[in-house]
Amino acid sequence: xxxxxxxxxxxxxxxxxxxxxxxxxxxxxxxxxxxxxxxxxxxxxxxxxxxxxxxxxxxxxxxxxxxxxxxxxxxxxxxxxxxxxxxxxxxxxxxxxxxxxxxxxxxxxxxxxxxxxxxxxxxxxxxxxxxxxxxxxxxxxxxxxxxxxxxxxxxxxxxxxxxxxxxxxxxxxxxxxxxxxxxxxxxxxxxxxxxxxxxxxxxxxxxxxxxxxxxxxxxxxxxxxxxxxxxxxxxxxxxxxxxxxxxxxxxxxxxxxxxxxxxxxxxxxx
Numbered sequence: 001x002x003x004x005x006x007x008x009x010x011x012x013x014x015x016x017x018x019x020x021x022x023x024x025x026x027x028x029x030x031x032x033x034x035x036x037x038x039x040x041x042x043x044x045x046x047x048x049x050x051x052x053x054x055x056x057x058x059x060x061x062x063x064x065x066x067x068x069x070x071x072x073x074x075x076x077x078x079x080x081x082x083x084x085x086x087x088x089x090x091x092x093x094x095x096x097x098x099x100x101x102x103x104x105x106x107x108x109x110x111x112x113x114x115x116x117x118x119x120x121x122x123x124x125x126x127x128x129x130x131x132x133x134x135x136x137x138x139x140x141x142x143x144x145x146x147x148x149x150x151x152x153x154x155x156x157x158x159x160x161x162x163x164x165x166x167x168x169x170x171x172x173x174x175x176x177x178x179x180x181x182x183x184x185x186x187x188x189x190x191x192x193x194x195x196x197x198x199x200x201x202x203x204x205x206x207x208x209x210x211x212x213x214x215x216x217x218x219x220x221x222x223x224x225x226x227x228x229x230x231x232x233x234x235x236x237x238x239x240x241x242x243x244x245x246x247x248x249x250x251x252x253x254x255x256x257x258x259x260x261x262x263x264x265x266x267x268x269x270x
Contacts (some may be wrong), residue, residue, distance in 0.1 A: 001154045001173055007139045019139035023132060024091070028057055031129030034186070035122050038193050044121065052107050052118070059103050060096040061086070067095025071230040071237055093130060094241040100126075116205035120196070123211040124189035130215075131182035137175035145172030145225035152176070162227045174225050181218045185211065203256045212249030216242040 010017040032053050039046040068090045069076050069083045076083050104122070108115040137143035141160040147168035154173040158166065165171075189207055196202045220242040223229055229236035 001138075001152050001176070007141075020136035021086070023136040023139065027129035027132035030132055031125035032057075033125075034128050034190065035125035038124060038190060039121050041194055042121065042197075044117070048111065048113065049118070049121070051111075052104065055107060056100050056103050056122075060100040061091065063099025064091040064093065064096035067092040067098075068230075071232070092238075094238060094245075097126075097245070114204065116208065120193060120204060120207040123208055124186050124193055127182045127186035127189055127211065127215070131179045131186060134175045134179035134182065138173070142228060143175045143226065144228075145174040145177075145222075146227060148172050165227070171227075172225055174222050177225075178218065178222050181222075182215070185214055185218075205252055205256050209249040209252040209256070212245045212252070216245030216249065220246075 007018050007020065008016045009019045009022050032049070035053075036046045036049055039049050065083070065086055071092075072090075101119070104119055105115045107113075108118055134143075138154065141154075141156050144154055144156060147165050147170065149170060150172070152173065153170035154176075155170050161168065161171075189211060192199075192202065192207050192210070196207065219238055223236050223238045223242065226236070229238060231237060232240055
């Protein structure tokens, strides 16, 4: 896999539009479009999704950046103005997921909507947005794995290589692995959303749980291959958060069949 020669896509005078930002925005646009289509197919009001989306997107980005800044606080504490500069990267999906869930719950409660119903509709779009947005890491030459000579390896410039493997030019494209998984995840989750009313074993919120479990496990595997992970204690931060996502997904499946059984939680009712 060749490297991208220039992370800047377009220069408009003093303003540079970077591939990272464009791919993130493209991913957000595709995520909203997919969720809008799924809502329409399921007989839900897609207009509510458009009202919800700006809040989820904006505050999700804030959460993603805040999570990254807190993990890199030793660097940012003396460079606070850089904390808001996301053009060169520095967004964490784990932070976006946590804040996004909170925003959806609050917004749905205010609008007297079912949070789990809308989360089921939204998570396929989230997976698709992740699949597209991950290519921003390719543009920035980041989030790659260990050295390798496989035919699909990505070439990394000398100044972007880890110090302990600077003699190697090609590395595992872990962003590609995660992007491929997320695309497959989006397809499977979308199919489940469309089929849910005819599947007796699926309850409202199960698709969210499947997303949390599947992505948490996939990210756990990918994280073991990366060389630029941010750490909390002895393990990468993403490992802790991925384990938390899996646990949350399993807990939701259990609650869906116990305490939440009477909370409008069966897809066949829609």
